[in-house]
Amino acid sequence: MKLVFDVDSISTPLTGIGRYTYELAKQLQMTSALTEIRYLGQRGWVDDLNQLIKPQTTAHFVQKNPILRPLARIVQQQFKKSVAAYHARHLHDHLYHAPNFIMRIFGRPSVTTIHDLSHVYFPECHPKERVRFLHRELPKTIAQSTHLIAVSEHIRQEVIAYYGVKPQHISAVHHAVANYFKPRNEHELLPVLAPFQLKPKQYLLAVATLEPRKNVERLLYAYEKLDETIKKHCPLVLVGTKGWLNHSLEQTIHMLSRKNQIKYLGYVSENELAFLYAGAAAFAFPSLYEGFGFPVLEAMASGTPVLTSNRSSLPEVAGEAAKLINPEDIDAISSGLEQVLTDNTFREKAISAGLEQARQFTWAKCALNTIQVYKKTLSTQKPSSP
Structure with missing residues (x-):
């Protein structure tokens, strides 16, 4: 052939x-x-x-x-x-x-x-x-x-x-999912996270192009509703290139950045991204619509609990291993974020199930x-x- x-x-x-x-x-x-x-x-x-x-x-x-x-x-x-x-x-x-x-x-x-x-x-x-x-x-x-x-x-x-x-x-x-998305120990994580002023398991990660379909603005407002102690311990780290129609989103990011609640890293290398996934306390991906949803599996393969949408293909990809939420409900996103960040029983199950789910996709x-x-x-x- x-x-x-x-x-x-x-x-x-x-x-x-x-x-x-x-x-x-x-x-x-x-x-x-x-x-x-x-x-x-x-x-x-x-x-x-x-x-x-x-x-x-x-x-x-x-x-x-x-x-x-x-x-x-x-x-x-x-x-x-x-x-x-x-x-x-x-x-x-x-x-x-x-x-x-x-x-x-x-x-x-x-x-x-x-x-x-x-x-x-x-x-x-x-x-x-x-x-x-x-x-x-x-x-x-x-x-x-x-x-x-x-x-x-x-x-x-x-x-x-x-x-x-x-x-x-x-x-x-x-x-x-590529095989370089995998769990990593603190010794491996520290030198890669240090330049970003991040510590292992002390930040919430979101990876998305800054465009309307990725629903980043609702994620930002949902994060803002979290208890101050959670936000102080786990700032939101946003990774992704700038898309289109993102002026309002950029203003929101700027506002929250001034409150020291969010770090916008922009584009990072593939190697840095793999370590950012593995070092995150949790990963949030409340997209309105995805054909597949690479980031969900990348986070799972890295041993990180995942929150994602109950829409389009995302339940198919995430299986039973993620916290599924209505991506148009800011309160539901916020409640879900609290669970993936603070509920240790849920986190342990999500990490184990996520690793198994990711292994199904090679x-x-x-x-x-x-x-x-x-x-x-x-x-x-x-x-x-x-």
């Missing part, structure tokens, strides 16, 4: 889709089921995946200009499709996998991964041009794909219901299930002429 695997979503810093693409690509390299695998980047073939996660310069002028952004997206997508079509023009016997919503190569057996439908159910949580782009392009990709992958059963059911996809044409294949398992989808795809349709 020969594969063209699209890696144009891999860039630094690695976020959810980039992480999925990178980790799956590495695992696919090691499988004997593939006789050949070629990685297709934005500008052509990629030999070394690690080159894609080196720091890159970005066109900040275009990113910040609301007039140029929509035009830039259209031009960029057309360019990437042209590049893909040119480089793959002779590879008619290769299966094509698009792991980031949109296909760039047509006219052959293909698999596309759909990560969520937040542009459908939470359009207000995205820039308008992103919503328009996905409404325009995703139906075309769904119609042209031989088979689809959803990253959770929840998303699989949403795609079936909204787009009318036949159940046999879409499979749920879970993401996974990248080797993800790759194995993805290979099964490839085999199913090739058994239902032979390559057609481009």
Whole structure:
């Protein structure tokens, strides 16, 4: 079996889709089921995946200009499709996998991964041009794909219901958690936490891009309602890059920072993030909507009690190992935070159950299930002429 695997979503810093693409690509390299695998980047073939996660310069002028952004997206997508079509023009016997919503190569057996439908159910949580782009392009990709992958059963059911996809044409294949997210002792934690002025098990951690869907503002207000003794012992540490539409959120963060109740660290390295998870007293992730929810498993694998939402795919990923709350109820979030921070009986059970839950999600398992989808795809349709 020969594969063209699209890696144009891999860039630094690695976020959810980039992480999925990178980790799956590495695992696919090691499988004997593939006789050949070629990685297709934005500008052509990629030999070394690690080159894609080196720091890159970005066109900040275009990113910040609301007039140029929509035009830039259209031009960029057309360019990437042209590049893909040119480089793959002779590879008619290769299966094509698009792991980031949109296909760039047509006219052959293909698999596309759909990560969520937040542009459908939470359009207000995205820039308008992103919503328009996905409404325009995703139906075309769904119609042209031989088979689809959803990253959770929840998303699989949403795609079936909204787009009318036949159940046999879409499979749920879970993401996974990297093995460097693991419990660590105090001796290991101290030198990494010290530069952040943090002590092991004396802070509440939240990891999220600063954008509306991540529900960070409600988390901040819920944290503010906690007893002063809890907040003094466990400041809220917020990790994540700035998203869009976050002016109000930035003001709230600034207000609480002045009260010494919150530390906003912004972007941290993967190594630092792993230690921040392991050193936290608890982890909070009250997102309004997730296709999967990497941070939940990363915290569990690190031996940290988790609070998360009872919405979308998060109960599926968290299982019985997390405190589930209504993410729109600030009082419920606050009460849940108090429990994961102070109820020692709950904490012990959550740590043990979380470690076991995280062990169910490995990248080797993800790759194995993805290979099964490839085999199913090739058994239902032979390559057609481009």
